Amino acid sequence: MKLLPFWQHEQYLFLPAGPRVTYVPPTLPEDEDSIFAHYETGINFDKYDDIMVDVSGTNPPQAIMTFDEARLCESLRKTVSKSGYVKPTPVQKHGIPIISAGRDLMACAQTGSGKTAAFLLPILQQLMADGVAASSFSELQEPEAIIVAPTRELINQIYLEARKFAYGTCVRPVVVYGGVSTGHQIREICRGCNVLCGTPGRLLDMIGRGKIGLTKLRYFVLDEADRMLDMGFEPDMRRLVGSPGMPSKENRQTLMFSATYPDDIQRMAADFLKTDYLFLAVGVVGAACSDVEQTFVQVTKFSKREQLLDLLKTTGTERTMVFVETKRQADFIATYLCQEKVPTTSIHGDREQREREQALADFRSGKCPVMVATSVAARGLDIPDVQHVVNFDLPKEIDEYVHRIGRTGRCGNTGRAVSFYDPDNDAQLARSLVTILSKVRELSSNYLSSLCPHGPQGGSFQENGGQSQPAAQTAADDEEWE
Numbered sequence: 234m235k236l237l238p239f240w241q242h243e244q245y246l247f248l249p250a251g252p253r254v255t256y257v258p259p260t261l262p263e264d265e266d267s268i269f270a271h272y273e274t275g276i277n278f279d280k281y282d283d284i285m286v287d288v289s290g291t292n293p294p295q296a297i298m299t300f301d302e303a304r305l306c307e308s309l310r311k312t313v314s315k316s317g318y319v320k321p322t323p324v325q326k327h328g329i330p331i332i333s334a335g336r337d338l339m340a341c342a343q344t345g346s347g348k349t350a351a352f353l354l355p356i357l358q359q360l361m362a363d364g365v366a367a368s369s370f371s372e373l374q375e376p377e378a379i380i381v382a383p384t385r386e387l388i389n390q391i392y393l394e395a396r397k398f399a400y401g402t403c404v405r406p407v408v409v410y411g412g413v414s415t416g417h418q419i420r421e422i423c424r425g426c427n428v429l430c431g432t433p434g435r436l437l438d439m440i441g442r443g444k445i446g447l448t449k450l451r452y453f454v455l456d457e458a459d460r461m462l463d464m465g466f467e468p469d470m471r472r473l474v475g476s477p478g479m480p481s482k483e484n485r486q487t488l489m490f491s492a493t494y495p496d497d498i499q500r501m502a503a504d505f506l507k508t509d510y511l512f513l514a515v516g517v518v519g520a521a522c523s524d525v526e527q528t529f530v531q532v533t534k535f536s537k538r539e540q541l542l543d544l545l546k547t548t549g550t551e552r553t554m555v556f557v558e559t560k561r562q563a564d565f566i567a568t569y570l571c572q573e574k575v576p577t578t579s580i581h582g583d584r585e586q587r588e589r590e591q592a593l594a595d596f597r598s599g600k601c602p603v604m605v606a607t608s609v610a611a612r613g614l615d616i617p618d619v620q621h622v623v624n625f626d627l628p629k630e631i632d633e634y635v636h637r638i639g640r641t642g643r644c645g646n647t648g649r650a651v652s653f654y655d656p657d658n659d660a661q662l663a664r665s666l667v668t669i670l671s672k673v674r675e676l677s678s679n680y681l682s683s684l685c686p687h688g689p690q691g692g693s694f695q696e697n698g699g700q701s702q703p704a705a706q707t708a709a710d711d712e713e714w715e
């Protein structure tokens with residue numbers, strides 16, 4: 234029997250049917266002003282210090298209080314400072330020394346509180362200290378670090394952060410994700426690759442094509458780890474860690490970050506981590522960002538559109554993300570708002586990658602101050618000055634709600650989230666919403682408290698919080714993700 238090379242086996246064939254993707258994203262600006270552009274920390278930045286931190290596991294290293302204590306090398310110290318970082322956030326104070334000590338980590342901290350730098354800085358520091366340098370001499374590149382995230386826009390953002398911190402050094406980050414010309418990405422990889430940022434499908438594709446080798450891998454990072462390990466992505470993650478050459482968990486460092494971790498996912502995540510991993514919880518696991526004021530408005534299915542328009546009239550040109558349930562709904566609402574002279578763009582999984590990136594650029598620049606989005610934009614995106622999040626449709630899952638409203642109120646800034654609550658459709662979420670509100674003491678003044686008079690424990694609402702997605706939901710969402 235003739236044995237097929239592993240990449241020709243069915244599970245490694247990831248090329249989607251359909252027309253060849255030729256999109257090549259615009260060349261990135263090279264000037265320092267663009268690379269280090271950042272928004273200011275907000276009035277509540279110092280309040281991060283009051284959040285309770287719990288590290289469980291044996292023998293955790295001491296937290297650092299300043300970036301000086303992180304003993305970053307000169308080039309990294311400079312890029313951190315040019316990025317406007319003066320003081321580490323709690324997840325950085327605890328996460329950086331844990332990673333630098335070589336420990337595996339599962340970290341949970343609220344949205345917008347600096348998880349990205351918490352893993353990028355110690356990884357880059359170690360690679361720089363070891364004198365790692367990108368080499369373009371090999372067709373096969375063997376990165377020292379791989380970072381995975383669930384959406385194209387998020388992984389690109391992480392890549393830009395890595396590129397920013399590694400600026401002026403020999404460490405070269407590269408990004409690969411779907412919807413972009415594979416040839417273009419292969420050429421980028423071949424120019425040298427130390428830190429590979431990728432969405433799972435494209436990453437596996439590159440490994441399958443023999444462009445990426447895993448034998449030098451030291452760091453394996455799962456951002457939005459609970460999403461990366463839920464039913465939608467778990468098979469890809471298992472395939473990734475089972476790929477030829479992938480160091481066993483004992484021989485690599487595995488790092489997981491998210492703002493939410495359902496219990497069952499926490500248990501399963503342990504499969505990927507060494508037994509002595511540390512669990513870092515900044516605040517209450519799965520809690521919403523305390524800098525976001527949460528309001529609920531009772532609506533009926535047919536009154537939502539007008540209520541959205543009324544709301545947007547009061548917020549004017551302030552940057553607002555409007556979340557809806559389906560891609561069709563996203564197109565429909567965006568068109569409606571444009572007709573009503575509200576400059577609006579939209580992002581969802583049916584749009585071409587070129588359109589998705591343009592939508593994000595128009596929203597970032599303020600050309601379109603309103604962006605209608607599906608769950609594809611719920612996690613991780615860090616867009617300056619988003620003052621509002623509107624849940625036009627509430628999500629089915631409470632963790633999704635926490636991530637969505639976390640697109641505002643970032644880095645110590647305050648933000649507002651308004652959710653349309655349709656009792657005919659959203660009752661199954663009421664109890665978990667009440668729990669979330671009670672954790673940030675927003676319950677007493679809130680309309681939802683009247684729906685759940687006995688608080689998070691009592692009442693007759695169906696609980697749906699703290700669970701991973703049911704299979705049907707995951708399957709439906711998958712088109713939305715990479």
Ligand SMILES: Nc1ncnc2c1ncn2[C@@H]1O[C@H](COP(=O)(O)OP(=O)(O)OP(=O)(O)O)[C@@H](O)[C@H]1O
Nearest residue numbers: 318320321322344345346347348349492613615644
């Ligand atoms: N120590 C710091 N000082 C100033 N700004 C910081 C600091 N750490 C992070 N930031 C900035 O705060 C913003 C939010 O950080 P980041 O995107 O890493 O949050 P996150 O915790 O990963 O959020 P999410 O859960 O939504 O993914 C970014 O613009 C980042 O550059």
